[in-house]
Amino acid sequence: MKVVVTGGAGFLGQRLISGMLERGELTDSNGVRRAISEVVAVDQVEAPAAPRVRSAVGDVSDSAFVADVVKGADSVFHLAAVVSGAAEADFDLGMRVNLDGTRGLLDALRREGRTPKVVFASSVAVFGGVLPDTVTDATTPAPQSSYGVQKLIGELLLGDCSRKGMIDGRAVRLPTIVVRPGKPNAAASSFASGIIREPLAGMEARCPVDPDTSMWLMSPSSAIANLLHAHELPAARWKGPRALSLPGISVSVREMLDALVRAGGEAARARVKMQPDPRIQAIVMGWPARFDTARADAMGFVRDADFETIVRDYVKEHGR
Amino acid sequence: MKVVVTGGAGFLGQRLISGMLERGELTDSNGVRRAISEVVAVDQVEAPAAPRVRSAVGDVSDSAFVADVVKGADSVFHLAAVVSGAAEADFDLGMRVNLDGTRGLLDALRREGRTPKVVFASSVAVFGGVLPDTVTDATTPAPQSSYGVQKLIGELLLGDCSRKGMIDGRAVRLPTIVVRPGKPNAAASSFASGIIREPLAGMEARCPVDPDTSMWLMSPSSAIANLLHAHELPAARWKGPRALSLPGISVSVREMLDALVRAGGEAARARVKMQPDPRIQAIVMGWPARFDTARADAMGFVRDADFETIVRDYVKEHGR
Known part of the structure; x- marks a missing residue:
């Protein structure tokens, strides 16, 4: 079974690839469990070398490149995207990657004529x-x-x-994923990881939004579990809309900072500087912070216990 | 004031152009009423020659062509589309014209940098x-x-x-427009005009759907009035979603056939052959037949009195 992961060198893509290779097999569009023979990590940069993983470096909005990488693919996880802040700042870039890229990918898959499963990371x-x-x-x-x-x-x-039977698609709307390791990115939500990650590592972080701002959050490990679950569910369970909102947890920035105190003490908390940024505040305030995800719950998608557990798991995995 | 009408050689486009030229002026994006100096009718065929009307023959999915025709446009009415049945039968054609065409048009207008009014005929x-x-x-x-x-x-x-302030857009979801003069087209709804038009002209017509099928309808003259109204409303009245459903009337095919009897007698009714077509039935059954259009009503959009009046007006204008 050949699996393609766009954004495969990114944080979620890398974890997704590890997660599926640990399982070793996935269910194909005929409902048959098959061993994963190859994962193609499509991204702008090389993915770390690993057995059964092949890097395909290129631009997802380049239709010839995409047509080439999806040849013979049984399943595609489409994670590649220009993130929220960048797509807002550079309209053309967002349209090219997020719209044309997705369109070109679907077009290429359709021309393959294999009706592959496609899991799309929506938001x-x-x-x-x-x-x-x-x-x-x-x-x-x-x-x-x-x-x-x-x-x-x-x-x-x-x-x-x-x-139209061209693909077997499943779109899941991801909450904001926290805590992301590594560096800040251009997502308007980037601070939500930063205000935990940086202070725990002894560095300062800026919080651009009001502490009363609530956000809809999910841990990286739940995100990976849910992306794989979206793939594994039989097509019959996706009757009706092919897109749904995933179960997250509703957490205020104040509660996030409280969890930081419990994990890293007041010293960690003191490293977070409140620096309101009206642009970020406006974008984040525009996102809903509380959902009733009845459909996803009934379909067996998972939800994090609470924000403290998310932070504890982050510390366990990445240290401070 | 320069106005561009895509689909300008078509039935609605032609009536829209006549309608706006009768008025003689339109309100520009600064709220100033200005005389219409030129209307560009963009279509695959020449529009009938008329004072102040210039034909631009080309493909709306050709971005260079579109960029050229919208140069200096103050307002655009975007009616050009591959109709429902054709877009379903030829996926690529529909995507190219209906998606790429619209995208290219918006792109061209944005590059003009004049924030023109754009009225989009949605459905x-x-x-x-x-x-x-x-x-x-x-x-x-x-x-x-x-x-x-x-x-x-x-x-x-x-x-x-x-x-983003690139255009001042207004999208109106048109009901099925009846009675269209002329010939059947590839729209799944084409029969709704055909079962009135053809029998009144002494010709046979096929009805591919069950008489109990209800449809959401609007006369051509109400459609034109509403497209122009969408344009004339100040931008402040379009706060919130830039798209809305227009007021139509809910009519069953049986009621349509009853109105045919009243306009053309039993002889006309006898010319309608019931020939169920599951493909058409499925598409039409998938469309909603009854709306509460509170927002459009409050914004002053108009609704037809009843189907008999629509048929009477058709006969008055086009004869039998």
Whole structure:
């Protein structure tokens, strides 16, 4: 079984690849469990060398490149994207990668004619505008960022190609993933990891939003479990919309900082500087912070216990 | 004031151009009423010659062509589309014209840097799947046809470009327009005009759907009035979503045939042959037939009185 992971050299992509190779097999579109023979990590940079993993370095918006990498693919996890802050700042870049890239990928898969499974990493950023206190499976996505619009268009294209039998698509709207290791990125949500990660490592971090701001969060390990679960569910369980919101937890920035104190003490907390950034605040405030994910719950997707556990697991894995 | 009408040689495009030239002036994006100096009718064929009307023959998915025709445009009415049945039968064609065409148009307008008004003819085909008895402004669009998906993506792009201040966009979801004069087209809804038009002209017509099928309808003259109204409303009235469902009337095919009897007698009715077509039935059944259009009503969009009046007006204008 050949699996393609776009964004495969990134943080989530790398963990996803490790996760699937640990399992060793996945269920193909005919419902047959098969050993993973090859994973192609598609990204702008080389993925770390590993058995059964091949790096394909290129641009996901380059249709010839994409057509080449998906040859013979049984499954695709499409994670590659220009993140929210960058897509807002550079409209053309976001459109090219997030829209054209997804469109080109679906086109290439369709021409392969194998009806592969496609798991698409969508985002809660598809929601915005005037929102109810709790977003449900019936809430109309009304994105207020270019990133959210591009993700929603990806969901729609994935749904239509699935309806036409070109692919077997499954789109999951990821909450903000925390705690990400490594460096800050251009995502408007990047600070949510930074205000835990940096202080625990003895470094200063800036918090650009009000402590009362609530966010909808998921740990990296739950994200990987849910991406794989989205893939493993039989197509019959995806009757109806091919996109759904994943179960996260609703946490205020204040609660996040409290968890930081418990993990790293007041000294860690003191390293977080409150530096309001109206641009970031506006984007993050536009994202819904509380969901009723009845459909995903019924389909067996998992939810983190609480934010303290997320931080504890981060410390266990990455140290301080 | 320069106005561009894509699909300008088509039935609605032609009526729209006549309608705006009769008025003589339109309100520009600064709220100033200005005389219409030129209308560019963009289409695959020449529009009939008329004062102040210039034909631009080309493909709306050709970005260089589109960039050229929109030079200096103050307003654009974007009607050009591959219709529902054709977009379903030829996926590539629909994607190219309905998605790439709209995207290219918005791109060209943005590069012009004039923030023109853009009225986009969307469709009730953005709705589908499991629907409530009455679709409201809160119902989530879930298109079940490639045409509907492409129209919804157009709405999303228009909304994002408006949010970014690149254009001043307004998308109106048109009901099925009846009675269209002329010949049948590849729209799945084409029969709805055909079962009135052909029998009144002494010709046979086929009805591919069950008489109990209900449809959401609007007359051509109401459609034109509403497209122009969408344009004339100040941007402040378009706060919130840049797309809305227009007021139509809910009519069953049986009621349509009853109206045919009243306009043309039993002889006309006898010319309609019931020939169920599961493909057409499935598409049309997937469209919602009843709406609560509170938002559009409050914004002053108009609704037809009833189907008999629509047929009477058709006969008045086009004869039998």
